[in-house]
Amino acid sequence: MSSTQVNQLPAEFSELEQFATQWANTTMEAQYQARLRCSIADMQPFYEATKRRIDDIKAYLDGKSFDDYTEADHALGHLAIAWVPVAEAIEVFKQTRVPDSKGYWELVQEPASFQ
């Protein structure tokens, strides 16, 4: 389900464009899988750059109704959601996988985003 096409973010967030292809996946399953493929060092630039803009992303997207989202808005929203598991790995666990855990969950179903 992972999305490999280049996602174009809104112009206001152009400095995050470099992360869109890798991180703006459309499902939580794919967003989490993207984290599992990376080391902490790999994720650090995405983590820091996006963290600086999370409040701006919320303000920008909260200003629109879901019906009015452009494709770029969708990609921006997904990028911000994908930042969560990355931040969790960096801030909480200091490693990609949850400590003392070799299992994995399967997110069988999730609601479509932004509807």
Added chain:
Amino acid sequence: MVETTYFDNSAPGEGWTRRLGYDSELLNYEDMISPEFFELEREAIFRPAWHYIGRADTIPRPGMYFTKELEVLRASVLATRSDDGQVQVFHNVCPHRGNKLVWDTDASQEVQGRCKTFYCKFHGIQFDTTGKVALLTEKNAWIGSQGEDLKLAAVPFEVWNGFIFVNLDPQGPRETLREFLGDKYYHGFDDYPFELCSERYFVRMNARANWKTMIDGFSETYHAPTTHAKTFNTAPTEHMVYGAEHFGVEGKHRHMVFAGVPEDFFNFDYERLTNAYGTGPRHEFPEVLKTLPEVSNPTGLEAWGNSSHKIWPNFFIQHYHPGWYLTYRMCPLSYNEMRFEVEIFMPKPRNFSDTLSQKASIFMVLEAALQDFSLLEATQLGLETRAFQRYPLTDQEVLIRAFHQEVYKTVDAYRKCNESDVITSS
């Protein structure tokens, strides 16, 4: 490390164990490590019980369906909605040659979708959403009316607050769902607006552990500062800080109430930025909260955070502040294997901030579940060594005691009616 005193569990003077009428004997966990005991549980515990299979609002329109595997009873059921708008539940089995009817790619896996008729992959017979034959193939080859008389086998079911429950006792249900749940539960949630929590997340995990390890894991809260030490930025202390506020037993069912954390309490930057915490999103949904049923907060706890209702034998409903809920199903596969199913239901996000808060909290829940899971497998492996015969439980683990006593009691009663070799609790 944070040492919060917010969790001020106030056990009654005599302790929960005595208050709820239990003794303090050490507990034997043979019921989790014996293959023979598990075989008895199938008929003693699961056969007579009512089982939640899914919510009716996941199949709102005619022809929508889902299948549900109940491996412990070697059953597969098919829930659908017929043209007249009624929920229908059938055995997911073709009445012609007995093969599983609705599946895709892998016959052991569950499926969902929408169709006009259910088409058998074997000989092409089609059944409508009321279970009757809609199209009979090789019409002239059938003997008498045996072909046109084919009909899917109906499964007894009841819908309770949108939750579809089935009963798979071949003699028919021994008690109604109302009798099974008891009046307190059956009517206790009448005012809770389950339908407002329409955002459904469905998560599955498999663990090499007995189904009861997970029930025990979620029957006390004070493992959190150890098992989830990083997530909650805590360390275990001699003073209990993560105990539950209230425990109750209602027949075979049990419940537990836990305090919430203050609205502005965050351990990490990413929690603050997403307005989420390990116990859920922080945005307010007052239309859900204002109808919190008394059964969820029996003592009127002001700092109410969540309540967990453990429905016999393996179904949990947990309500959380500020207004969402989840269900757990601990599905037994063998004496030391289970599938854990979580359905998370949240209100519709009003804006992106709500979406971010909800999805962030779900990531946190899932990360925590991974930590729980490894512990369960470690528990199973440890118990199977039989290094100890009996184990103590703290006062905060009274629901584990209540549950295992009920399991032993139910299996013993079944054994007395059926001659077979058994393992007893004594």
